[in-house]
Amino acid sequence: METTQNQQEVQININNLMAKSREVFKTATQNLTSKLNVLIVGKTGVGKSTLINAVFGDKVAEAASGMPVTQEIRKIEVNKNFSIYDTQGLEMEDFKKTYANIENFLEENSHKKADEQIHVVWFCIAEPSRRIEEGEKKLFELLKQKDYTIITVITKANQDKDENNEKFSDKVKSELCINDDRLQRVMALEIEDDDGNIKPLKGVNELTQKTYDILPEASKQAFVREQKYNKNLKYQASLEIINNYSIAAGAVAVTPIPFSDIAILLPTQIAMITHVTCTYGFEINTESITKLATSFAAVAAGGFAVRYVAGSLLKLIPVIGTIAGGTFNATVAASTTKLMGNAYLAYLNDNFSLIYEGDFDLLKNLTDTVIKAYIEKVK
DSSP: OOSSSSSOEEEHHHHHHHHHHHHHHHHHTTTTOOOEEEEEOOOSSSSSHHHHHHHHHHTTTTSSSOOOOSOOEEEEEEEETEEEOOOOOOOOOTHHHHHHHHEEEEEHHHOGGGGGGEEEEEEEEEEEGOOOOHHHHHHHHHHHHHHEEEEEESSSSSOOOTTOOOOOHHHHHHHTTGGGGGGEEEEEEEOOOOOOEEEEBBHHHHHHHHHHHOHHHHHHHHHHOOOOOOOOHHEEEEEHHHHHHHHHHHHSSSOOGGGGGGGGHHHHHHHHHHHHHHTTTTOHHHHEEEEEEEEHHHHHTSSSEEEETTTTEEEEEEESSOOOGGGEEEHHHHHHHHHHHHHHHHHHHTTHHHHHHHHTTTTTTTTTHHHHHHHHHHH
């Protein structure tokens, strides 16, 4: 093997690395399967399905999906770790029966395991109605009495003030005895005004942020993962993840390690890439995660290209930089891991919409040139 004073070619047994990667990937994904259960309360026509689709993705609330829990409530099992409970038949006629069924559901739910209980309630009231019915008030009080975490959502929010200059939002806060941090006006559908101008969605980012802020810690991660609208929420959560793994990488290399042993950092970096990828809600397999991690790590670690060679070896070949002295210490390990994570995060963030729309291949578009560009971008 040819080397210079400041450049080394490193060979890593890819079979051993893959075995360790599968172990790390399995552990990381198991730790990322926190569950989320959302109850959405509101009368028919209030805009619950539109709200669900805006926050959690198109077609989540299709009428054909979901199974009845009671006559008034259906369960939409989006995936094995995320369910939405929708009060689809909430009407004020025969309210005693409706109230009793919902009360029974809430009582049964409160005795389930923590990850099967309702974690947050969105209580929806349509702004155009300009009123809160007595039945809605009773249901709201029932939820409060049972200590549910509630955010009141004023849907179809297009005009808060009426002809007397009184705000409907103030009326809601007064009659339900809530503050601004538990109330959000939302327009979850683009509408066209009289002049033909399209009004964008309103209040959805604020709703997702408020929901995140009041959720218990175990459910925060699940909510960030499942919500598809607030890109900044995913980004900020991922920055914290990257920082934590960078600290962990520094701990691994608290005693300086030979550069030839750089592979011992890869499990930590693979776990980081897995965690960030899951936070963005993307599914990816072990091999792909390992390829992503080694590619980013190689370039971030002073500019090393990754090449698979005969004999099941992985070569890291210096192409754009050097590691002085041929050692990795805690500072270099942490900074390299952080650089790698930030570059990958920038790549995800820039292509956020395209990936969700299915028009973008996460791996196919990630060439060495792209990796180097993102490394430079976040330095």
